[in-house]
Amino acid sequence: MGFYAVQSLNALSFSMLLLLTGLGLSVVLNLMNFVNLTHGSFFLLGAYVGVYWLASGAPWWLAFPVAFVAAGLAGFLLERFPFRQFYARTHLMQVLLTYGLSVIFADLMRWGFGAQILSPEIPEALRGVVFIMDMPFPIYRLFIIGFGAALAFALWFVIDRTIWGAVVRACVTDRGFVETLGLDTRRIFTAVLVISAGLGGISGALGAGILSAYPGLDEEVLILALIVVVAGGLGTFRGTVLSALLLGFAMTFSKVWVPEFSNVVALAIMAALLVALPEGLVAKKVRQV
Amino acid sequence: MSSIADGTGRVETRPASQRRSLPVTAKLALLALATAVPLLFAGDYQLRFLAEILIIGTAVLSLDLLVGFGGLVSLGHAVFFGGAAYAAAIASQALGADIVVMLAVGIVTGMVAALLMGIVVMRTIALFFLILSLIVGQIVWEVVFHWREVTGGADGLRGFPVLTLHTGFATIPLNNGVALYLASVVLALAAYLAARSFVTAPIGRALLGTRERQLRMSALGYSIPRIRLMALVASGAIAGAAGALYPFVNQYVGPNAVHWTMSAMMIIMLVIGGVGSLYGAFIGSAIYLGIQTYVSSYTDRWQLVVGLVFVLTVMIMPKGVVAGLKAAFGRRKDAERRS
Numbered sequence: 278m279g280f281y282a283v284q285s286l287n288a289l290s291f292s293m294l295l296l297l298t299g300l301g302l303s304v305v306l307n308l309m310n311f312v313n314l315t316h317g318s319f320f321l322l323g324a325y326v327g328v329y330w331l332a333s334g335a336p337w338w339l340a341f342p343v344a345f346v347a348a349g350l351a352g353f354l355l356e357r358f359p360f361r362q363f364y365a366r367t368h369l370m371q372v373l374l375t376y377g378l379s380v381i382f383a384d385l386m387r388w389g390f391g392a393q394i395l396s397p398e399i400p401e402a403l404r405g406v407v408f409i410m411d412m413p414f415p416i417y418r419l420f421i422i423g424f425g426a427a428l429a430f431a432l433w434f435v436i437d438r439t440i441w442g443a444v445v446r447a448c449v450t451d452r453g454f455v456e457t458l459g460l461d462t463r464r465i466f467t468a469v470l471v472i473s474a475g476l477g478g479i480s481g482a483l484g485a486g487i488l489s490a491y492p493g494l495d496e497e498v499l500i501l502a503l504i505v506v507v508a509g510g511l512g513t514f515r516g517t518v519l520s521a522l523l524l525g526f527a528m529t530f531s532k533v534w535v536p537e538f539s540n541v542v543a544l545a546i547m548a549a550l551l552v553a554l555p556e557g558l559v560a561k562k563v564r565q566v
Numbered sequence: 567m568s569s570i571a572d573g574t575g576r577v578e579t580r581p582a583s584q585r586r587s588l589p590v591t592a593k594l595a596l597l598a599l600a601t602a603v604p605l606l607f608a609g610d611y612q613l614r615f616l617a618e619i620l621i622i623g624t625a626v627l628s629l630d631l632l633v634g635f636g637g638l639v640s641l642g643h644a645v646f647f648g649g650a651a652y653a654a655a656i657a658s659q660a661l662g663a664d665i666v667v668m669l670a671v672g673i674v675t676g677m678v679a680a681l682l683m684g685i686v687v688m689r690t691i692a693l694f695f696l697i698l699s700l701i702v703g704q705i706v707w708e709v710v711f712h713w714r715e716v717t718g719g720a721d722g723l724r725g726f727p728v729l730t731l732h733t734g735f736a737t738i739p740l741n742n743g744v745a746l747y748l749a750s751v752v753l754a755l756a757a758y759l760a761a762r763s764f765v766t767a768p769i770g771r772a773l774l775g776t777r778e779r780q781l782r783m784s785a786l787g788y789s790i791p792r793i794r795l796m797a798l799v800a801s802g803a804i805a806g807a808a809g810a811l812y813p814f815v816n817q818y819v820g821p822n823a824v825h826w827t828m829s830a831m832m833i834i835m836l837v838i839g840g841v842g843s844l845y846g847a848f849i850g851s852a853i854y855l856g857i858q859t860y861v862s863s864y865t866d867r868w869q870l871v872v873g874l875v876f877v878l879t880v881m882i883m884p885k886g887v888v889a890g891l892k893a894a895f896g897r898r899k900d901a902e903r904r905s
Contacts, residue, residue: 312693359881368693369639373837373880376830381873388867496827500700507697541708548701552686555694 279410284533285526286409290418292525293425294484298498299505299517300432301476307512308436308449308469312368314375315355317499318382319348319474323481324490325390328397330482337400341424341482348478349471356470364466379495387492394491403486417486424483432476433514445469504547510557519558523550601751605744613743617815619855620750621808623848624757626835628804631761633833634842635770636797637777639696641829642683642703646802648823650675650809652710655723655819663727665740665749668810676806677799684795703826711821722820729814746815753811754848757804761844764800773797834876840886849888 302316323344330340355378363371403420406413436442445465447455452462481490481498488494505524509516524547531542550558588596604616625647632638650672657671687698710717717723729740729749740749764770775783776790784790813819822828831854839850854872862868883890 359877362881369633369637370880370884372639372696373833374877377834377873377877377880380834381870381877384867384869384873388870500704500826503697504701507693511693537712538708541705541712544701544705544708548686548698548705551694551698551701 279412282410283412283414284529286414286418286422288526288529289522290421290425290487291529292522293422293429294480294487295501295505295525296429296518296521297425297476297480297483298502299509299521300429300514301473301480302502303506303509303511303517304432304436304476305470305473306506308445309364309466310449311360311364311470312371312375313360313470313473314372314499314503315379315382316473316477316502317495317497318379318386319351319477320481320484320498320502321386321490321492321495322351322382323348323478324485324488324494325386325395325481326478327482327485328395328490331397331400337402341479344478344482345475346478348481349475351478352471352474353467355474356467360470361463361466379499383492383495386495390490392492394489395485396489397485399486421483421486425480428476428479429518432472437514508547508550508557510554510559513557513559516557516559520547520550523547523558597755601748604747608743610743613747614815615855615859617743617746617750618812619852620747620754620848621812621815622832622835622855623851624750624754624808625805626832626839626847626851627754627757627761627844628801628808629832629836630842630844630847631764631773631797631801631804633836634844635765635777636773636794638794638797639833640687640699641696641826641833642687642699642706643801643805643832644824644826644828645683645703645706646676646679646805647809647812647832648710648819648825648828649679649706650806651812651819651823652717652723654810655726655813656716658726658813663729663814665729665731665811668729668814669807672806672808672810673803674806676802676804676809678802679806680798680802681795683802684798688791688795688798700826700829703824703829707821707824707826710824717821720821722818723813724818726813726817729811740814746811750811750815753807757807758844760800761804764797765844769793769796834872837884838876838879838887840889843886843889846886846888850886853887 298316298320301319302313305311305313305316326344326347327340330343331337359374363374399417403417406415407419408414436445444455444460448462448465455462455465484498488498501524505521506517508524509518509520524543527543527546528539531539535542604613608616625643628646629640629643632640632643653675654668654672658668661667661671683699683702686702687695711719713719729746731738731740731749738745740746765773772783772788772793775788776793780790783793809823812823835850835854836847837850838846838853839848840846853875857872857875858868861871865871879887879890883893885893
């Protein structure tokens with residue numbers, strides 16, 4: 278019993294990472310109709326920033342805001358050039374551009390941070406374990422669950438319940454209309470991309486405690502995040518949450534039950550899901566003409 | 567490239583520059599000359615390298631059928647190519663490495679893989695197709711990576727019998743650079759002609775139609791999944807033929823041959839060479855592998871160089887380097903004429 282409780286918490290902490298990364302990706306995809314495959318690079322950048330910050334001896338809790346700022350800055354610069362030129366292009370061109378950029382960033386980061394696996398020094402406050410039904414569970418993972426849930430909730434609240442969110446959603450529906458209201462939509466898009474990149478960075482800094490940071494992590498995370506977003510259904514917050522939970526639990530429990538073919542099982546579940554529900558878990562209601 | 571029916575019901579699938587064509591004999595002579603030049607100047611190592619370019623170029627060519635004509639961007643294309651490579655490598659140990667048998671094994675493997683993938687993937691479109699083909703490809707990679715007894719796991723397979731060609735009265739071993747190079751020239755040429763006849767045949771036109779006007783095509787009674795499935799199987803056959811020869815060039819096949827990064831590499835090659843041009847596949851593969859082989863001997867940052875070339879191509883010459891350079895020079899000529 279305790280074993281499964283701990284495994285479920287493990288799955289939950291991993292799902293939370295998937296959710297945060299996936300949300301960053303889906304915000305840009307849904308609100309700006311832009312496929313950003315450099316999102317994995319933001320994650321890895323955040324992970325490296327987190328590792329170095331925690332090793333530097335500065336206040337540990339600043340590591341996450343700093344990772345947010347670093348990745349957000351990268352996103353800001355990229356948005357200026359060349360993303361902005363590609364908003365109106367087809368998904369294919371966006372995929373090609375951003376995948377090419379992610380190849381460049383992967384190599385730059387391998388250059389700058391080295392090719393070895395870096396693990397962060399978990400701060401004193403988050404080290405150690407708690408006992409759940411006599412089974413040890415790392416406090417750090419509890420922290421990920423709590424922090425991630427808070428962050429995801431905040432994002433949902435801002436997009437769904439505030440006037441800023443309403444403005445952004447209005448941009449999706451009719452950009453020209455928002456312009457006539459005197460709002461600069463280009464600035465709004467910049468802000469959305471910066472927040473998305475920052476989310477990628479902060480999930481990287483959080484995830485480094487579990488996954489470490491190494492070249493190639495960017496692609497692994499990117500693929501999982503893409504699967505989460507697409508399997509969840511485009512344009513739905515709820516779908517992304519559901520599919521992040523599904524993928525997190527599938528990956529964790531297949532590792533417990535069939536360790537040799539864990540990824541095969543988890544991927545097969547997601548593939549079956551996509552075949553059965555091509556629109557994703559939660560399909561947006563659209564009128565077919 | 568995206569010009570559709572011009573009123574006569576005909577679809578022009580070739581770029582304008584190709585339309586004023588040379589006589590067939592002149593073309594053949596040029597081709598023979600281009601084939602012969604490396605034989606005179608290149609050593610064994612370079613010839614093997616050229617063979618690799620042509621073989622991977624053939625796989626990229628098959629991807630062009632999907633991306634360039636069907637608008638289907640697959641991130642699982644390495645499954646057809648790498649799967650066929652593994653099938654040929656494994657079959658060669660039991661059956662011997664007769665090139666005809668190997669090609670047959672590869673083509674069948676590629677077609678079966680494409681059919682299976684098609685059944686899974688065809689229900690979905692656009693971004694879903696991309697992700698689903700990626701997932702299917704990764705499942706295959708996981709199996710190849712973990713099934714040590716058959717695929718050699720992470721180490722891959724090496725040590726195959728010598729590739730041979732039975733000509734009726736004599737058996738020619740294809741184990742040197744010259745023979746492998748010539749074999750891949752024949753493969754590339756056959757694949758190019760097959761792909762071109764597919765594209766110009768009614769099925770190829772219909773495939774273009776499914777990309778450009780999906781709704782209209784279904785209104786006309788075409789079954790879009792069926793057209794796409796046929797394109798996928800044709801593409802799988804060509805990729806499989808290329809994959810069948812791949813293990814014998816380097817005497818090695820590893821799990822990377824089915825990994826999704828291999829599929830991504832093929833897309834990069836295709837875009838650099840020019841999507842929808844067919845011949846661009848070989849140019850893209852030559853540029854990519856050239857950078858990989860020659861730049862990596864100067865610096866570790868060859869991936870940076872590839873990435874930069876790719877991004878610049880996407881930004882400046884979205885139709886590929888050949889079309890891009892042609893347009894640039896054409897513009898200059900126009901300017902000269904005007905001045």
